[in-house]
Amino acid sequence: MIRAQGLTKRYDDFVAVDGIDFAVERGESFGILGPNGAGKSTTMRMLGATLQRTSGDLMILGRDPAHEGPTIRAHLGVVPQQDNLDTELTVTENLYTYGRYFGLPKSYLMPRIDELLAFAQLEDKRSAKVDALSGGMKRRLTIARGLVNEPSILLLDEPTTGLDPQARHVLWDRLFRLKETGVTLVITTHYMDEAEQLCERLVVMDGGRIVAEGAPAALIREHSTREVVEVRFGSDRNAEVAAQLGDIGERLEVLPDRILIYTDAGEADLQRIVARGFMPVTSLVRRASLEDVFLRLTGRTLADE
Amino acid sequence: MRGSWRGATRVAEYRLRNMWKWRNSIIAFGLGNPVLYLASVGLGVGLLVDTGSGGVDGVPYLVFLAPALLAAAAIQGGQDEVTFPTIAGFIWEKLFFAMRATSLTGGQIADGVLLAAALRVVFTTAVYWLVLALFGAVEWTSALPLITVSTYAGLCWAALMLAVAANVKNEDGFLAFTWRLVIMPMFLFSGTFFPLSTLPLALQWIGWISPLWHATQLGRWLSYGMPLEPWQAALSVAYLLAMGVVGVVVARRRFERRLTS
Amino acid sequence: MITSTVAVSAAAAIAERRARRPGASIFAGRAHAPIMRNAYALRTTNALTFLTGFVEPVIFLVAFGYGVGGLIGSVEVNGVEVSYAAFIAPALLASSAMSGALMDATFNVFFKMHYMRIYQTMMSTSLGSFDVALGEIGWAMLRGAAYAVGFTVVVGLAGLLTSWWALLMIPAAVLIAFAFASIGMTITSYMRSFHQLNWLNFFLLPLFLFSGTFFPITLYPEWLQSIIMVTPLWQAIAMTRSLAFGIFDGALVVHVAYFLVLAAVGLVLTSRRLEALFLR
Numbered sequence: 001m002i003r004a005q006g007l008t009k010r011y012d013d014f015v016a017v018d019g020i021d022f023a024v025e026r027g028e029s030f031g032i033l034g035p036n037g038a039g040k041s042t043t044m045r046m047l048g049a050t051l052q053r054t055s056g057d058l059m060i061l062g063r064d065p066a067h068e069g070p071t072i073r074a075h076l077g078v079v080p081q082q083d084n085l086d087t088e089l090t091v092t093e094n095l096y097t098y099g100r101y102f103g104l105p106k107s108y109l110m111p112r113i114d115e116l117l118a119f120a121q122l123e124d125k126r127s128a129k130v131d132a133l134s135g136g137m138k139r140r141l142t143i144a145r146g147l148v149n150e151p152s153i154l155l156l157d158e159p160t161t162g163l164d165p166q167a168r169h170v171l172w173d174r175l176f177r178l179k180e181t182g183v184t185l186v187i188t189t190h191y192m193d194e195a196e197q198l199c200e201r202l203v204v205m206d207g208g209r210i211v212a213e214g215a216p217a218a219l220i221r222e223h224s225t226r227e228v229v230e231v232r233f234g235s236d237r238n239a240e241v242a243a244q245l246g247d248i249g250e251r252l253e254v255l256p257d258r259i260l261i262y263t264d265a266g267e268a269d270l271q272r273i274v275a276r277g278f279m280p281v282t283s284l285v286r287r288a289s290l291e292d293v294f295l296r297l298t299g300r301t302l303a304d305e
Numbered sequence: 306m307r308g309s310w311r312g313a314t315r316v317a318e319y320r321l322r323n324m325w326k327w328r329n330s331i332i333a334f335g336l337g338n339p340v341l342y343l344a345s346v347g348l349g350v351g352l353l354v355d356t357g358s359g360g361v362d363g364v365p366y367l368v369f370l371a372p373a374l375l376a377a378a379a380i381q382g383g384q385d386e387v388t389f390p391t392i393a394g395f396i397w398e399k400l401f402f403a404m405r406a407t408s409l410t411g412g413q414i415a416d417g418v419l420l421a422a423a424l425r426v427v428f429t430t431a432v433y434w435l436v437l438a439l440f441g442a443v444e445w446t447s448a449l450p451l452i453t454v455s456t457y458a459g460l461c462w463a464a465l466m467l468a469v470a471a472n473v474k475n476e477d478g479f480l481a482f483t484w485r486l487v488i489m490p491m492f493l494f495s496g497t498f499f500p501l502s503t504l505p506l507a508l509q510w511i512g513w514i515s516p517l518w519h520a521t522q523l524g525r526w527l528s529y530g531m532p533l534e535p536w537q538a539a540l541s542v543a544y545l546l547a548m549g550v551v552g553v554v555v556a557r558r559r560f561e562r563r564l565t566s
Numbered sequence: 567m568i569t570s571t572v573a574v575s576a577a578a579a580i581a582e583r584r585a586r587r588p589g590a591s592i593f594a595g596r597a598h599a600p601i602m603r604n605a606y607a608l609r610t611t612n613a614l615t616f617l618t619g620f621v622e623p624v625i626f627l628v629a630f631g632y633g634v635g636g637l638i639g640s641v642e643v644n645g646v647e648v649s650y651a652a653f654i655a656p657a658l659l660a661s662s663a664m665s666g667a668l669m670d671a672t673f674n675v676f677f678k679m680h681y682m683r684i685y686q687t688m689m690s691t692s693l694g695s696f697d698v699a700l701g702e703i704g705w706a707m708l709r710g711a712a713y714a715v716g717f718t719v720v721v722g723l724a725g726l727l728t729s730w731w732a733l734l735m736i737p738a739a740v741l742i743a744f745a746f747a748s749i750g751m752t753i754t755s756y757m758r759s760f761h762q763l764n765w766l767n768f769f770l771l772p773l774f775l776f777s778g779t780f781f782p783i784t785l786y787p788e789w790l791q792s793i794i795m796v797t798p799l800w801q802a803i804a805m806t807r808s809l810a811f812g813i814f815d816g817a818l819v820v821h822v823a824y825f826l827v828l829a830a831v832g833l834v835l836t837s838r839r840l841e842a843l844f845l846r
Contacts, residue, residue, distance in 0.1 A: 050690050050845050069845065070594060074581030074692035084683040088607035097603040101691040102577040103584075103596050129610065149577030149691070330761075333768065345775035350634060353650075353781055357638040366637070478615045485618045493629035503636045 001026050001153055001184050002047060006056035009042050016042040018208035019056060024153075029175075029185040031199030033192070033290060035300070039208040040188035041081055044157045047186060048078050061152065074102060077146030077154040077183075081161065083138045085130045091117070091141055092126045099148040112148065119174065120144040136167030140174060153184045160194060172197055192290035204294060211297045216290055223296045224288040225250050227266035231273065231280035232258045241278055248272055253295060262292070309416075312409045316417020317424070320390060324425060335382075335429045339436040342374055343367070346498065347442065361500060364529050371442035372524025373497040373517070375433050375451060379459030380517055382429040384488060386422035387463045388480055391470035394418075401564055411561030419460070419467055419553070426459040427452070443528055450527040458520030461545040464552030471559040491515050496522075519544050581692045592837060593696040600688060600701030601708075616709070619669065620716045623662040627720070630654055630780060641782070644813050652726045656806035657779040659717050659735055660742055664799060665770070667710030667743035671750030672763055675702060679755070679843075686844050695840040699833055703747045710743025711736075727810070734809045742802045745825040748832025749798075755839035773799040778807075798828065 002024040009017040017039040024030040032040045045051035046058060049065035049072045058065060060072050086094050095116060099109040117123050120140040125133060133141065139159065146154055159175070160168040175198055179185060189195050195202055196216045204212040204219070212219055229249065233241045235257055242254045249263035263269045266285035273280070294300075324331060351366035361369040394401035394414070404414055430452050437443045443451060466483075473479050494504065494511040495518035501509055512518040519541035525531035526538060574582070584590050608616070631651030640647040678684040688698050718736055721727060757763050777783075777799040783791050794800050805821035808814070 048690060050686075052846055067591070068585065069591060070692040070694055071578075071581045071585045071590075073690060074578045075575070078690045080686075080690075082683075084687050086603070086607070086684060086687070087682060088610050089603070090610075093606050097599070097606060098687070098691065099577075100599045100602055101596070101688055101693045103580045103594065103599070103692070104577055108576055150575035152575070152578075327761075330764065330768075337768065337771070341772050341775050346780065349781040349785055350630075350638075352785055353641065354634065354637045361637060481615060482618060485622060489622065490625055493625050494633075498629060499633035499637055503633060 001028075001061060002186070003059045004056065005058075007043070007046065007053055007058055008055045009039075009046060009051065010054040015208050017046070017053075020203075020205070020208075020210045022203050022210065022213065024184060024186060026152075027182050027184055029179050029187065029198055029200050031195045031202030032186070032188040032205055033190070033195045033199075033202050033294070034188075034205035035190055035294075038205040040190075040205055041157055043205070044155055044186070044188055047153075048076060048155050049073050050078075074149060075152050077143075077149065077151030079139075079142050079146045079154065079156045079159060081157040083142050085138060085142060085145070087130045090127045090129055091122055091133070094130065094141065095145055095148055098145045102149045104149065109148070116144040116147055119147070119177075121170070121174075134167070136163050136170060139163060139167070139171055143171075143174065147178075151183065153186060154178065156185065156187045158188055158190070160189075160191065168194075192294075195290055204290075204297060206294075206298045206300075212293065219290065219293050220288050222293075224292040225262040226264045226288060227262075228286055228288050228292060229261040229263060229266045229270050229273075230258050230282075230284040230286065231261070231270070231278075232282045233278065233280055244276070245273060245278075260292070260295075262288070309410075309413055312413030313416035313420055316404065316409065316414050317420040318417075320386075320418060320421030321424065323390070324386075324421070331425070331429075332432075335378075335432045336436065338378060339374065339433045343371075343436065343440050343442065346370065347374075347440065350498075362525070362529070362531050367440065367442045368529055369525070370498065371437045371440075372451060372455075372528045373495070373521040375430060375437060375443075376455045376458050376517055376520035376524050377492050377495075377497060378433045379426050379430045379455040380462045380520070381488060381492075383422050383426045383459035383463030384466055384483075386425045387418055387467040388470045388483065390418055390421075391467060392473060392476050392480065395471070395563065396473070396476055401560070405564040411559075411564045412557035414564070415467060415471070415553070415556045415560040419464055419556070422463045422467075423456070423460050426456050426463065430455045430459065447528050451524055454523045454527060455520060457542075458516055458523075458545055461549030461552070462516045464549040464556065466552070468552045468555035468559060471556055471563060491517050516545055516548060577692065584692075589696070590694070592694040592841070593700075594692055594694050596693060596697045597700035597704060599693060600698055601705050603684075604702075604705045619662075619666055619709070619713050622665070623658040623713070623717045624720055626658055627651065627655060627717075627724070631726075643782075643807070643811050646811070648728075648811070649726075651724070652728070652810075653807075654780060655721045655724075655726045656732075656735060656810040657777075657803040659714055659721065659739060660802035660806040661774055661777075661779060661799060662717050663710040663714040663739040663743040664746045664773075664802060665710075666713035667706045667747040668750045668770070670706035670709045671703065671747040672754050672766060673760075675706070675751050675754045676757060676760065676763055678702075685840060689840065689844040695837045695845065696833075698840055699751070699836040703744065703751055703833060703836065706747035706751065707740065707744040710747065711740045714739030714743065729812050731812045732810045735806045738802075738805050738809055741822065741825045741829070742805070745828040745832065746798065748829045748836065750832075752832045752835040752839060755836060755843065773797060778803050798824075801825065 005021050006019045007017060008015065008019050032043060034040050042051065046053050047060065049060065049069045052066060061075055063072050065072050086097065089097060092113060095113045096109055099112065117126060120143065122137060122141060125137065130138065160171055163171065175185065187198055199216060201215050203210045212223065214222065238259055239254055242252060242259050245252060245261065248269050249261040251262040253260040261269060270283055270285055347367045347370050354360065354366040360366055401414055405411060434443065434448060434452050438445055490511065494508060495515040496512050497517065501512040501518060522533060523538060523541050526533040584594050631654055635650030638650045641650055641653040643653060685698055689695065715736055753766060754763065776794060777797060783794050786794065801821050801824045805818065808818055
């Protein structure tokens with residue numbers, strides 16, 4: 001569906017996307033994970049055929065967005081990072097006018113809008129103005145709007161940023177259903193849990209480059225141990241204690257606020273630390289996540305920016 | 306009382322700093338407006354009027370027009386300088402709420418906005434008067450009386466509009482409406498461009514209630530000696546004063562109530 | 567089903583059909599879509615803002631036509647004496663077409679462009695930049711045209727239309743509104759703040775006051791006249807005035823051509839600006 005080779009976007013002397021290669025297959029849900037400023041949104045706008053690349057190759061559905069922008073955009077659904085719903089229109093009018101931008105006739109749109117409102121769980125809000133909707137509802141409406149033209153690829157830029165946990169789960173549920181219908185999803189996010197939940201395969205971006213690629217579980221296996229022990233001794237003592245724990249676990253990372261110990265036997269290692277007479281202020285044994293992969297690959301946490 | 310004034314001057318100082326940021330447009334509008342109106346309506350239409358009917362009140366059209374344009378500039382300048390900051394202070398930037406959270410009272414904020422508007426009106430009016438004098442539309446000796454009476458009218462109107470703006474809950478075109486439905490009709494039907502008496506009686510009331518008409522009457526009397534009975538002059542002064550006093554009292558109360566509830 | 571990935575969707579089929587035509591990368595033949603969007607939005611915006619636009623030329627006509635007109639008497643146009651009100655009416659018509667179109671093409675367009683991000687949304691669909699430009703300019707034109715038609719009715723009721731030819735002022739006003747909307751939207755696309763837009767407004771005042779609206783420009787020295795004759799509002803007023811008084815000469819052709827060129831240039835530039843802003 002999508003092939004990018006050496007895809008680059010340069011603004012004056014700043015390189016936002018620096019020669020990335022990836023491919024997305026039909027029906028796949030593909031993630032682009034990275035901190036703010038990694039080049040995710042820029043990549044997304046190039047995929048959406050609304051931003052011209054500086055160099056490299058990009059084919060979407062076998063077409064070049066530099067030459068066939070409008071045709072490609074007719075096949076795409078776009079959910080931008082910031083909602084840009086039409087605040088002067090009602091919920092239904094938003095969907096209807098958007099459909100008209102694609103030239104779709106009223107006879108086609110009317111039943112389609114009913115389906116989409118049901119999908120977005122907005123049937124009671126048909127004639128509500130956009131401003132009267134909650135953040136989660138606006139997001140769902142934006143996704144419904146992106147689906148008006150029956151896209152074969154849906155591009156979601158940070159779909160749950162700024163939503164409360166409950167609204168995020170509702171949204172994830174909707175996106176799962178969508179995936180089941182066979183639509184190809186491309187999702188950018190800086191949330192690991194979201195990437196693990198939604199993406200079958202993903203690339204990790206940092207500083208405009210791709211630093212890793214694979215399925216979430218495979219990436220974790222490859223770049224991390226199975227478990228992680230997080231212990232806190234207070235910010236002034238962390239480094240000092242860490243120096244004496246070097247032999248525990250496979251690997252150890254000292255962050256300003258905590259120590260991470262990568263191991264395959266978390267509980268046992270935590271016992272060993274305590275047995276040596278170090279009493280952590282807090283301790284936690286958890287499964288390794290994409291956060292650990294990112295930390296391993298870049299030396300930074302995703303929240304660092 | 307002294308503390309009260311210090312609070313108001315602090316607000317006025319903030320407003321003046323804000324105006325300073327807009328100094329280019331204030332100066333351009335302040336100079337551009339009189340030059341454009343005088344060159345166009347004053348000289349162009351003036352030529353048609355002077356050849357058509359030999360001027361108005363026995364003086365050339367330009368001389369007839371000048372005091373009215375001066376008063377209109379004062380009133381429009383006052384209008385701008387109270388409505389915009391008040392709408393911004395309550396609705397857009399909500400800065401008044403932050404000010405109220407310091408030791409300032411609502412009444413002091415209202416006074417401060419009005420005080421800054423007064424200084425702006427004095428400035429605008431003085432510049433306007435200078436342009437009028439350069440066009441030969443007013444005598445050089447008319448500076449003090451004309452600037453004083455126009456500023457007085459502009460300030461009284463500003464006080465009233467301060468009270469009105471303080472009551473606006475939702476901007477939603479308020480500024481555009483007052484401009485199109487109040488300021489423009491007032492500008493055109495207050496005897497500004499032609500004597501009020503030539504209007505049909507059904508429209509003359511617009512002039513009688515219009516602060517611009519009262520200011521124009523006083524201005525013409527002071528500028529070229531248009532006949533005006535002393536009681537008429539006194540009535541005009543009193544009418545403007547009443548407008549200003551009501552405005553200040555209501556605005557102060559309204560500011561305080563809105564900022565504390 | 568929510569989506570079908572097997573068959574080509576209706577939207578894609580429409581785009582594929584269109585793609586074979588020349589200019590398909592900027593024009594999908596759907597300028598009516600943005601216009602329809604604006605028509606829906608009109609219901610939810612304040613009708614008073616729109617309606618008060620009708621008032622302005624009328625009060626100017628009453629104040630200047632009858633008030634100042636009483637002091638002037640009559641004015642000579644092409645060797646014929648006409649009342650002052652009849653003299654300024656076509657000028658006020660032209661300027662209301664201009665200001666109506668500009669109200670929409672400047673402030674409203676700026677708001678839609680930078681605050682509501684409507685054009686970003688439109689340009690992420692299969693609409694082209696020319697569709698958006700034509701639709702938005704067309705909509706602004708409708709507003710200017712509405713004011714002009716309303717004002718023509720007032721002028722007619724006031725008995726200031728002396729011949730049926732004067733009704734040609736309506737299509738003329740449509741052309742004027744289109745050209746001003748077109749240039750107005752181009753200029754707006756370069757603006758970065760509302761403050762800069764206010765400056766644009768500032769330059770409209772001299773246009774309004776010196777384009778022969780209230781007195782013939784023959785009062786000016788020749789060099790000044792020739793400068794004024796290049797400016798758009800003078801062209802507009804000269805056109806409506808000659809139609810109002812049934813003067814059909816070569817100058818009329820020049821005025822029409824002037825606005826056709828202005829409209830076309832503005833349209834092309836606006837379309838390019840939308841590309842530059844939203845499809846970099």
